[in-house]
Amino acid sequence: MSHKTIKTISDPKLKLEVLTKEEVQKIHEATLHIIQTTGIRFPSKRALEIWEAHGADVNYEKKIIRAKPQLIEDALKTCPPKYVLAARDPQQDLPLDGNHVCLGTDGCGVEVIDIETKEKRTSVLQDVRDIARVADATNEVAFHWVPVSAQDTPTEARGLHEIKAVWENSTKHVQTESIYNVHEAKAAVEMAEILAGGKDNLRERPVISMMQCTAPPLGHDGGSLDAALIAAEAGIPTGFMTMSACLTTGPATLAGTLTVGNAEVIAATALLQLAYPGAPVFYAAAQTSSDPRTGAYTGGGPEDFLFGAATNVLSDFYNIPLSMGSFATGAKEPNWQAGLEGSLSTFMASVVMSDMLLGCGFLHGSRIWSYAEMMMDCEIFSIIHKMMQGIVVDEETLALDAIAAVGPGGHYLAQKHTRNHMRELFMPQFLDRRPYTQWEEKGDDARDWALNKARKILKEHQPDPLDEKISKEFERIIKLVEKK
Amino acid sequence: MSEELETLFKQMAQSIIDGDSDISVELAQKSIEMNIPPLDAITKGFVVGVNYIGDQFGLGEAFLPELVMAGEAMKAAVATLEPELLKLGEARETMGKVVLATVEGDIHEIGKTLVGTMLSASGFEVTDLGVDQPADKIIGKAIEIGASIVGMSALLTTTMVRQREVIEEMDKEGLRPKIKVMVGGAPITREWATKIKADGYSEDAVGAVKLAKDLVGKGDA
Structure with a gap:
């Protein structure tokens, strides 16, 4: 497995019309x-x-x-329809061109299921490093969100410690959702300029992008707006995410909630274009429905899946890339609910070609990080990646020669055609296809295998190190913010 | 009880169940014109509706919006009757006074607002200060109204540390344990609540009501 290869969904054969x-x-x-x-x-x-x-x-x-x-x-007419999310390693740049679906790690959680002890605990900076390193090694994760909050760092520079930790442990693109004030935004731009090699290079190859949350219904947070304006000025791709929820921060109807969220995102996007015409922007969304009985955040359900498919239709209408909430199950542990919500949300967001999917790794509505869940989410993404290729029908795939050679009865196992195409079939890592007795004897399952895989990566994978001089520069910048 | 009175009380309860503030206010005014003691109107009429919706909610039959609308209708009816209560020098018995706020630097409030609504519907007198509230404002209001509980919300890990600052300040001023503190918000965990010495935390509004009742020693109410 070369860690330089990133698996993205492109040239889809499946289609879905969710809105006319x-x-x-x-x-x-x-x-x-x-x-x-x-x-x-x-x-x-x-x-x-x-x-x-x-x-x-x-x-x-x-x-x-x-x-x-x-x-x-x-x-909105000045929004660039296509651009690249640049990575520290240029081979891992991601084209946001409407023909690529890229998976990210989700964020920003507050607890972690410890990879060794399996106990739930408060997240710290070392978790940000470790998760970045595991994500760096996978083919499925194309870019990072700051996965968990580095709660052992000073609050005034926490967002900076986090991006530094990710950059030092991965060569992939970093999108932060945890910088929402002027001081940190300015410092983050400075750090990105150092990494990219200057202001102009950063515009050309933005090694960071920034996501801000709206404050629904129909509002924004002041710090987020100011941070977004600073990012847009520097040519850093910037997006606003609505998390509008039916019943509470949005109307009970799906169309109503879609529209309220759209108004939040579109108005803020227009603001960035008025200030800096042509600035790279993206649409971001993770709408949901509140639980009708309690008002609780659900993190899954048929409404979420429909929003997942509908939002890219909107962002396509405005001709800007989309970062769409998928996975992020409400389940408390990797189980039936987690698999169901992860699969359907990601399928619906992928089949319409959402540019970015946020993302893998979480339980309990994006609050608790689980390495096992991360690995299993990656497998779900891989399955959907395979499904999106559809069924190819041509002379070669119709296999008439092989069919004639085998004739009625017999088998295809010894056919050259089989050998030529067998590796196109999906090889799961975590689906249990063993005999029943073997399962009975071992008593393990996908969760154990997924966790073991993450443990192995964390033990063995060494990402290309970041230049120490750059790390030192980052430190200096962060110190200055902490002193303010 | 006369048949007319019985019908009126039933209509009052129904107006709350229907979550119809216009009708609950109308019925409250009618009861004043009929010289019905305002406390009777509340306890024999409107509260019956609140309790019914509360029970249905507990059974999973009623949805949150119905509870919210019942709360609004109740609030409107009580506000109409309040001047009469004052004239008579009577006060409606409440479960206790609660000050709610989202801490300084944080503008997220949907969860806190839900908690406020549910507490009001459960008989607490709630003062909701809104968002971005510094410690002195929260504490000042709690002292001013003689609150039994202060509830603080935060959505960000960078602002949830303010919850601790408020608690430390309250300790310094010797306000605890007389005033209890409950905390909430998406990043808040039991570990955090324990660490900052809050009296309790809840992940949702239903749990917050139970917690508040426990904190004022009316856990079985």
Whole structure:
């Protein structure tokens, strides 16, 4: 297994129509109506001033902007439809071009099932390093989110410690969802510039991207907005994620929640384009339904799966890449629910070609990291990757010569055609295909095998090290932020 | 009880079950015009509806929005009757006073708002300070209204440390254990709650109500 190869889904043969053109148009018009009439909250002085300078109606007291449809539509026209997420190792760059589905590690959790003791505990910086290293070794993980919070680092520079830890332990692209204030955003840009080799090189090859959460319904967080503007200015791909949830932060209906979330994302995306036309942006979403009985975050269910398929239709309509929430089961341990939610959410998001999937590794609604779950999520991704290739029908695959040679009765095991094509069949790592008695004797299952695989990687895999001088520079920058 | 009165109380309960604030206010006004003691209107009328929805919710039959709407209808009815209660120098018995807030630097509040609604529906008097609240504001309000419980929410690992600061400040001012502290939010775990010496934590709003009742010594209510 060469760790340079990244498995992405491309040239799909499967298709799904979850929304018609007319339905997308309706959602778009409803979105513009919301932005024009109800408005969106932008609690950032800088953001409000940008909106005002471009002719939006700004209520500084309530921090709500209302913008005409034309302003939003014109602003969105400058979004670049394609760009690359660059990696420390250029062979691992990821094209966001509508024809690649890339899997990331999920984030940002607060607890970890310890890889050795199997006990649940609070996450620390060493976990960020270890998870990055395991992810670096897998073919399935294409890029990193900061998987867990480094809770043993100072809060004012935590987001910086985290990206440093990932960069030092992997050559793949890093997307952070944990930098949401001006100080850290500026420092992160500085760190990325050092890694990329200067400001211009960073624009050319953004080795980092940043994701900010919206504050639903119809609002944003001030720190997130300011951080996003700083990232966009430096040419760092920036996205806003809605986690709008039916019943609580969104209407009970799926169309309503899709539209509310769309308004949040589209308005913030337009803001970035008004400020820095042409800045690389992406759409991010992980809508869900709250549990009707308790209001709890669900992290799975048919509504999530439909959102997973519908959102890429929207981001395609706006012609920008999508980062879509998938996996992230609500299950408490790797079990039936985890497999079900991981599979369906990822299939639905993949079949419509969502550019980025977030992501593998979590239990309990993105709160508890599990290495076993991570490895099994990777296998689910691999299965879907295989399914997306569909069925190829041509002279060679119809196998008429082999069929004639075998005739009625007999078998295909000794055919050359078989030898030529057998390795195209999927080889699972964690599906149990053993005889019943063997299972009975050993009493182990996928969870044990997955955990063992992660343990082996962590023990053996050494990623290409980051230049020590660069690490030292990172340290210096982080120290300065900590002193502020 | 006259038949007319019985019908009115039933209508009051139904207005809460239906979550209809317009009707619950209308019925509250009607009861004032009919010179019905306001405490009777509350306990024999409206509260019956709240209890019914609460029971249905406990059974998994009622959904959260029904509970929220019942809470709103109840609040509106009680607000209408409040001036009459004051005139009579009476007060509605509550489970206790609670101050809720999302800590400084954090603007996430959906979970906290749910907890507030559920506590109100369960008979607590809730003062919700909203988001981004510094320690002195939270503590000041708790002292001002004589709160039995302070509830703090945080969604970020970088802001949840503020929960500890508030607790430390309360300890310094000698406010505990008289005022109990409960914490919540997506990153909050039992370990964290124990570490910062909170009196309790809950992952969801239903658990928060049970916790609050335990904290005020009315766990079986």
